[in-house]
Amino acid sequence: METVSVEEGFRGRLSSLYYNILKPILANKRATVGLFILLGFILMATVGPILVPLDLTMRWSERFKPPSLEHPLGTDYAGRDIFQQIVHGSRDVLTIAFLAASFAIAIAVTIGTLSGYLGGIVDYVLMGVTDIFLTIPQLPVMLMIAATIKVSDPVSFSAIIAIWMWAGLARAIRAEIISLRQKDFIEAAKVLDLGTGHIVFKELMPNILPYIVINFVTMMRVAITASVGIMFLGVAPLSVTHWGVMLNMAMFAYGAIYVPSGIHYALAPLLFIVLLEYGAVNLAHGLDEVFNPRLRRYE
Amino acid sequence: MKESAEMPFIELQNVTKYFERGIMKKIRNYAVIDVSMKIYEGQIIALVGESGCGKTTLGKIIAGIIKPSEGRVLWLGKDIWKLSKKEFKQFRPLIQIVHQDPYASLNPARTVYQILAPVVKKYKNPKSKRELREIVIQYLEYVGLTPPSYFLNKYPHHLSGGMRQRLSIARAIIPSPKFIVADEPVSMIDMSLRLSVLKLMERLNKELGIGFIYISHDVATARYFAGKALLALMYLGRIVEKGPMDVVLRNPLHPYLRAILSASPIPDPKFAGKKRRIELKSAEVSTDILLRGCPFSHRCPFAVKKCFEKTPPFRDFGNGHMVACYLADELPEWVPPWREG
Amino acid sequence: MEPILKVRDLIVEYAVREGILQVVSKASLDALEGQITALVGESGCGKTTLIDGIMGTLPPNGYVRGGQVFFKDIDLLRLSERERQKIRWERIAMVFQAAQNSLNPVLRIADHFIETVEAHKRGLSKKEILEKASQLLRKARLNPEVVLRSYPHELSGGMKQRVIIALSLILDPEFLILDEPTSALDIYTQSVIIDLLRAIHKEKNLSMLLVTHDLSIVAELAHRAAVMYAGKIIEVTDVSSLFHDPKHPYSRGLIGAIPSLIEDLSHKKPIPGNPPSLLNPPPGCRFHPRCPYATDKCKKEEPPLVKVNGGLVACWLYE
Numbered sequence: 001m002e003t004v005s006v007e008e009g010f011r012g013r014l015s016s017l018y019y020n021i022l023k024p025i026l027a028n029k030r031a032t033v034g035l036f037i038l039l040g041f042i043l044m045a046t047v048g049p050i051l052v053p054l055d056l057t058m059r060w061s062e063r064f065k066p067p068s069l070e071h072p073l074g075t076d077y078a079g080r081d082i083f084q085q086i087v088h089g090s091r092d093v094l095t096i097a098f099l100a101a102s103f104a105i106a107i108a109v110t111i112g113t114l115s116g117y118l119g120g121i122v123d124y125v126l127m128g129v130t131d132i133f134l135t136i137p138q139l140p141v142m143l144m145i146a147a148t149i150k151v152s153d154p155v156s157f158s159a160i161i162a163i164w165m166w167a168g169l170a171r172a173i174r175a176e177i178i179s180l181r182q183k184d185f186i187e188a189a190k191v192l193d194l195g196t197g198h199i200v201f202k203e204l205m206p207n208i209l210p211y212i213v214i215n216f217v218t219m220m221r222v223a224i225t226a227s228v229g230i231m232f233l234g235v236a237p238l239s240v241t242h243w244g245v246m247l248n249m250a251m252f253a254y255g256a257i258y259v260p261s262g263i264h265y266a267l268a269p270l271l272f273i274v275l276l277e278y279g280a281v282n283l284a285h286g287l288d289e290v291f292n293p294r295l296r297r298y299e
Numbered sequence: 300m301k302e303s304a305e306m307p308f309i310e311l312q313n314v315t316k317y318f319e320r321g322i323m324k325k326i327r328n329y330a331v332i333d334v335s336m337k338i339y340e341g342q343i344i345a346l347v348g349e350s351g352c353g354k355t356t357l358g359k360i361i362a363g364i365i366k367p368s369e370g371r372v373l374w375l376g377k378d379i380w381k382l383s384k385k386e387f388k389q390f391r392p393l394i395q396i397v398h399q400d401p402y403a404s405l406n407p408a409r410t411v412y413q414i415l416a417p418v419v420k421k422y423k424n425p426k427s428k429r430e431l432r433e434i435v436i437q438y439l440e441y442v443g444l445t446p447p448s449y450f451l452n453k454y455p456h457h458l459s460g461g462m463r464q465r466l467s468i469a470r471a472i473i474p475s476p477k478f479i480v481a482d483e484p485v486s487m488i489d490m491s492l493r494l495s496v497l498k499l500m501e502r503l504n505k506e507l508g509i510g511f512i513y514i515s516h517d518v519a520t521a522r523y524f525a526g527k528a529l530l531a532l533m534y535l536g537r538i539v540e541k542g543p544m545d546v547v548l549r550n551p552l553h554p555y556l557r558a559i560l561s562a563s564p565i566p567d568p569k570f571a572g573k574k575r576r577i578e579l580k581s582a583e584v585s586t587d588i589l590l591r592g593c594p595f596s597h598r599c600p601f602a603v604k605k606c607f608e609k610t611p612p613f614r615d616f617g618n619g620h621m622v623a624c625y626l627a628d629e630l631p632e633w634v635p636p637w638r639e640g
Numbered sequence: 641m642e643p644i645l646k647v648r649d650l651i652v653e654y655a656v657r658e659g660i661l662q663v664v665s666k667a668s669l670d671a672l673e674g675q676i677t678a679l680v681g682e683s684g685c686g687k688t689t690l691i692d693g694i695m696g697t698l699p700p701n702g703y704v705r706g707g708q709v710f711f712k713d714i715d716l717l718r719l720s721e722r723e724r725q726k727i728r729w730e731r732i733a734m735v736f737q738a739a740q741n742s743l744n745p746v747l748r749i750a751d752h753f754i755e756t757v758e759a760h761k762r763g764l765s766k767k768e769i770l771e772k773a774s775q776l777l778r779k780a781r782l783n784p785e786v787v788l789r790s791y792p793h794e795l796s797g798g799m800k801q802r803v804i805i806a807l808s809l810i811l812d813p814e815f816l817i818l819d820e821p822t823s824a825l826d827i828y829t830q831s832v833i834i835d836l837l838r839a840i841h842k843e844k845n846l847s848m849l850l851v852t853h854d855l856s857i858v859a860e861l862a863h864r865a866a867v868m869y870a871g872k873i874i875e876v877t878d879v880s881s882l883f884h885d886p887k888h889p890y891s892r893g894l895i896g897a898i899p900s901l902i903e904d905l906s907h908k909k910p911i912p913g914n915p916p917s918l919l920n921p922p923p924g925c926r927f928h929p930r931c932p933y934a935t936d937k938c939k940k941e942e943p944p945l946v947k948v949n950g951g952l953v954a955c956w957l958y959e
């Protein structure tokens with residue numbers, strides 16, 4: 001006859017977390033690579049701007065200097081250090097990516113779950129709305145909105161991006177919920193009279209959680225592309241150091257790509273964007289392999 | 300088992316269930332046809348039949364999960380589909396279900412503790428988290444999942460089929476039900492582990508007075524409850540023979556039951572190749588015959604014209620043994636195929 | 641009677657997330673010519689992996705770590721994939737578990753036969769192939785005119801299983817391996833399939849290896865049985881002895897736990913405990929945690945298969 005102390009139970013929970021989630025993720029090469037890249041960027045975005053000061057004084061004599069010890073990535077058209085701008089810009093890029101993905105996921109999960117679980121007229125109406133958002137061309141409309149409404153802060157900018165990202169995911173979540181709804185353990189929960197709230201949050205949600213996490217990472221990547229794209233096109237320039245704005249300046253304003261010595265000004269943000277997205281893609285794919293047994297190469 | 304004068308706990312009156320398909324809902328698939336049953340507290344009823352005969356649907360109708368297309372389901376005299384919200388809340392915990400597939404009946408994203416705790420919380424009103432945990436442990440011990448501390452953090456995929464079924468059973472008894480509908484609870488578990496699950500169910504019946512609707516396609520495992528249970532044999536949606544199990548198995552009257560018994564494989568090489576199996580015709584059944592005639596007529600070697608035209612009513616052969624067959628008393632004497640000679 | 645299939649000390653492993661899983665641990669088995677040999681065991685004991693190892697049909701993360709498999713005098717493990725393909729179906733045919741689901745839903749049954757034959761032997765005309773197929777189907781009590789024309793979804797589970805068995809015989813193999821041939825079928829249809837297999841065996845004296853957990857099928861069909869537990873073969877004996885005088889405590893437990901129609905079920909006792917995890921099998925005899933007769937030696941040393949009364953047992957009680 002054994003009694004379990006409360007601590008034992010808690011420890012059990014932690015070790016279960018480790019064995020069931022962390023360990024498999026670390027065992028998967030792609031996921032680990034992606035995870036570390038992303039962690040690197042998060043570090044850069046959070047701690048970086050504190051460690052690396054931003055000096056935006058223009059020194060025309062220093063323009064387009066190549067990478068050196070003093071300026072690891074060189075200088076831009078106005079003699080300012082590119083590396084500092086990248087570091088500070090990472091905060092903007094990641095904040096927007098994170099916020100946009102969060103908004104999009106929140107909307108998609110709410111609509112997808114309501115639609116999938118309740119069915120009937122609710123499903124009909126919600127999916128109708130979703131379809132509208134799916135069919136309207138995203139980039140042009142985003143650009144129009146961003147250009148007309150004065151977007152001055154990352155939050156509203158992220159919201160605009162999010163509005164055009166949630167639709168596909170909502171449909172996918174709805175499909176997951178519909179297939180889960182038929183399962184025996186859901187029927188058992190109904191017979192046990194555990195309540196709709198419990199069924200949705202405690203029975204259904206944990207099953208789509210991995211799906212949500214993977215899609216969160218993907219949404220971040222999409223948001224990065226969208227935000228960089230919008231800013232590259234010169235619409236809604238939020239801050240000087242956002243990589244998209246840097247690219248815009250490099251391309252249009254000061255002809256960095258035409259000046260051979262200034263090419264690093266265009267390459268630096270491009271490189272970091274690619275690296276960040278590479279990390280996101282790998283993490284997403286790796287997580288998919290971890291949670292989706294069919295994709296796994298082992299077992 | 301004689302029918303007592305008391306009111307049945309659950310009564311089915313002429314229950315029929317069909318599923319409509321196709322555009323305009325023209326096609327009807329009949330799962331259950333005109334079933335009437337009286338189920339008394341503490342009874343064990345073995346509902347036996349091959350896959351597709353409607354036993355799972357009937358089990359879920361009894362449990363109040365599926366609403367019949369025709370007929371009524373009564374709980375202590377009241378139609379369960381017409382209960383007030385309050386009354387339904389009283390009814391709901393009283394009949395629970397254990398599903399067939401132990402892999403699908405437990406949430407793969409929840410641990411053993413997380414599966415049982417919400418149910419304990421709702422029905423046992425623990426005063427603290429500690430008490431909640433203790434009650435969960437008690438239930439794990441009762442169904443034989445020991446040591447409980449080992450199991451608390453495990454996910455369903457860490458457990459074997461037999462353990463999962465025990466967990467499902469533990470979950471089902473927490474609301475203190477009067478009945479459990481067990482849908483083929485052992486058919487997906489290894490043979491040597493089946494007996495322990497059956498013993499557990501027997502214990503629940505003896506110690507806690509929980510009645511069972513034991514659904515199975517295999518008469519041999521249903522026979523475990525012989526002497527304590529009623530057998531109801533289903534074929535294509537209808538009950539064709541019913542009665543106390545030992546009475547019915549000693550003297551099977553319906554040709555379908557005789558066919559199954561004569562075909563049942565016997566785990567003893569002495570009888571290999573020696574059984575005389577009753578041969579059945581193989582033919583398609585039309586919905587017409589299903590509704591109007593005997594559902595078994597298309598395969599029955601003894602069928603006569605009457606069998607195709609009008610559904611045979613139940614005939615009483617004493618001791619509660621009822622058979623829906625015109626020819627039940629005209630068949631040759633039943634010699635179990637495992638008797639020599 | 642010569643062994644048509646000889647398995648010696650076969651080891652099959654899987655690479656899984658948690659490490660290396662040894663599912664078959666030095667298993668040895670003989671299937672005699674002209675006999676039906678049963679490989680009996682419960683889920684997780686490794687019997688399906690054993691035949692996958694023999695036939696070369698393991699999934700990508702499975703591999704044979706050691707041992708030998710001889711079919712007549714051909715070393716199966718040393719063959720190239722091409723050579724193995726030649727043997728598969730022409731000399732050794734397999735009926736997989738739930739094979740009914742492996743029928744191609746867009747092909748008629750006739751096409752299944754034609755495709756199978758043409759993949760192995762050219763030279764037979766379509767007419768000849770269908771002639772042969774009709775013969776086999778008729779033996780399985782199916783109507784060839786109807787069945788050959790049908791698509792898989794138009795046939796019942798029992799009919800599909802009989803088609804699969806007929807398909808396995810179309811190239812006149814010398815050896816047939818069946819994995820749970822009657823699972824998911826109702827009792828009546830099971831009985832029909834058992835009769836069919838018995839008839840095939842009688843007519844062609846076809847050697848068979850029957851893999852199953854269902855002891856009643858073993859009783860009905862098999863002449864010899866090998867019992868597998870936790871990756872090891874722990875008893876080999878003729879079927880009559882298995883049921884009436886089982887030697888290994890696990891076999892005894894199994895026989896004592898099967899619900900049946902004839903005996904009094906109140907004497908039946910389940911085997912306590914659960915089969916061990918193959919990631920961390922118990923030391924010594926793998927059954928010792930559940931064995932009522934376990935001694936200290938059983939906990940430390942693994943018993944080898946020794947001869948006992950016309951059979952083999954791996955148990956220290958029979959030293």
